[in-house]
Amino acid sequence: MIGTDEIKVVIVEDFKLTRVGLRCALNENKDINVVGESENATDGLRLIEQLKPQVVLMDLGLPGMNGIEAILKLRETNKDVKIIALTSHDREEEVITVLSAGANAYCLKDIDPIKLSDVIRDVANGVCWLDAEIAGKVLRSFPKQDKMVLLNNQSQNHNQVPLTEREFEVLKHLVSGKSNTEIAKELIVSVHTAKAHVCSILQKMCVNDRVQAAVKAVKEGIV
Amino acid sequence: MIGTDEIKVVIVEDFKLTRVGLRCALNENKDINVVGESENATDGLRLIEQLKPQVVLMDLGLPGMNGIEAILKLRETNKDVKIIALTSHDREEEVITVLSAGANAYCLKDIDPIKLSDVIRDVANGVCWLDAEIAGKVLRSFPKQDKMVLLNNQSQNHNQVPLTEREFEVLKHLVSGKSNTEIAKELIVSVHTAKAHVCSILQKMCVNDRVQAAVKAVKEGIV
DNA sequence: GAGTATATTACCCAATCGTCGCATTTAATT
DNA sequence: AATTAAATGCGACGATTGGGTAATATACTC
Numbered sequence: 279m280i281g282t283d284e285i286k287v288v289i290v291e292d293f294k295l296t297r298v299g300l301r302c303a304l305n306e307n308k309d310i311n312v313v314g315e316s317e318n319a320t321d322g323l324r325l326i327e328q329l330k331p332q333v334v335l336m337d338l339g340l341p342g343m344n345g346i347e348a349i350l351k352l353r354e355t356n357k358d359v360k361i362i363a364l365t366s367h368d369r370e371e372e373v374i375t376v377l378s379a380g381a382n383a384y385c386l387k388d389i390d391p392i393k394l395s396d397v398i399r400d401v402a403n404g405v406c407w408l409d410a411e412i413a414g415k416v417l418r419s420f421p422k423q424d425k426m427v428l429l430n431n432q433s434q435n436h437n438q439v440p441l442t443e444r445e446f447e448v449l450k451h452l453v454s455g456k457s458n459t460e461i462a463k464e465l466i467v468s469v470h471t472a473k474a475h476v477c478s479i480l481q482k483m484c485v486n487d488r489v490q491a492a493v494k495a496v497k498e499g500i501v
Numbered sequence: 502m503i504g505t506d507e508i509k510v511v512i513v514e515d516f517k518l519t520r521v522g523l524r525c526a527l528n529e530n531k532d533i534n535v536v537g538e539s540e541n542a543t544d545g546l547r548l549i550e551q552l553k554p555q556v557v558l559m560d561l562g563l564p565g566m567n568g569i570e571a572i573l574k575l576r577e578t579n580k581d582v583k584i585i586a587l588t589s590h591d592r593e594e595e596v597i598t599v600l601s602a603g604a605n606a607y608c609l610k611d612i613d614p615i616k617l618s619d620v621i622r623d624v625a626n627g628v629c630w631l632d633a634e635i636a637g638k639v640l641r642s643f644p645k646q647d648k649m650v651l652l653n654n655q656s657q658n659h660n661q662v663p664l665t666e667r668e669f670e671v672l673k674h675l676v677s678g679k680s681n682t683e684i685a686k687e688l689i690v691s692v693h694t695a696k697a698h699v700c701s702i703l704q705k706m707c708v709n710d711r712v713q714a715a716v717k718a719v720k721e722g723i724v
Numbered sequence: 725g726a727g728t729a730t731a732t733t734a735c736c737c738a739a740t741c742g743t744c745g746c747a748t749t750t751a752a753t754t
Numbered sequence: 755a756a757t758t759a760a761a762t763g764c765g766a767c768g769a770t771t772g773g774g775t776a777a778t779a780t781a782c783t784c
Contacts, residue, residue: 404633
């Protein structure tokens, strides 16, 4: 389950003491390798581009460009690297913003180093991990719908969006703004085929045109 | 950091084989004690009330009352117990609904039992843990408007979109899937005007067509 | 082997879309 | 007073879209 390869980590953290502490603690693990460190976001971004780590430990309270800006900037060019936001107790309100910006996990700085190593392994594999102190806040942020709506959503999601794999591919291209011609080119089929798929997508999603389909797909996270 | 007390767990899962497998795997751990099992939600809820476990493993694909209903019902009376939603690959779309209902973690059934033990310990301490397969979906579901707010409040405005109020109105209708004709009717102007607005919206947003405009607007929370 | 589902291709047609140029009115700014 | 930006309107153009119907091929199920 857990990859056997070594996990490359870059640390972006302004306090030298914390930085050294993190590096020492993490390098105790054979499978975790701290390949780079930076005390500010600008250098950090450059380091990440050069070293291509699997995981970034990003302090949120950086001088100059702060952690959130750094995450946004990083995500503009790199969708794959996993970002663990590291912060102290006094910035817990930012959690939703940080996750929106593109972080994969959120830890408080007083986390047990051993636990942090586990989190790094999890996050490297794609897991989302949220510290206990703020997990409740995030979970409560999900729109509270009443029972009926929740149950309806569930049954609808199951029976009324049975897109085939091919249609799903087409939908993704559609959402990215491609025309039928472009979709056809992308999937190496004729325009007629692309149109046929779009047509059946519209019917299955119960919408009238591709704009509605795209919006619905984005809002419901189907893509 | 991690509590030294034994963690009491109740399993609610209809497949006997899976249930037994879970119990055996978890009871390998000295600190985890499977105190109860149930093959359906009704009995499961009763068990949880009696045994007061710290953690519940809740299968979502139960016969009769399903897992989501069970979670909702459980949360009516018990805010403290931690709920780990357990499911197979074919129900990944439910994840947001499940978290809204009150689950603390979301695992796929093919999780490594050792990993599951770790997750149980984490969740018992309040952590939110989401399987890699669905973490992306959840993280993407966070409203992107925070990004705009952030950029407005904090740093330089990147390529801000200076839409006029009228164009903004048109954009909202556009996102809701209306045609130019419908937009015109809605705003009580001619189709030509509506088209003119759409045209300038596309140019200002640097996109090629209304689908891209709609998707961009939704993703960035402009609407 | 028959039947069903999916993917693929094709054609026609009405409607819509995106762009361009041009024109008028109003409001705000200089 | 002159300029600018915004909102409104018109006509025309080619491109695109969505609907309908239908045929063929493949794959999977019963």
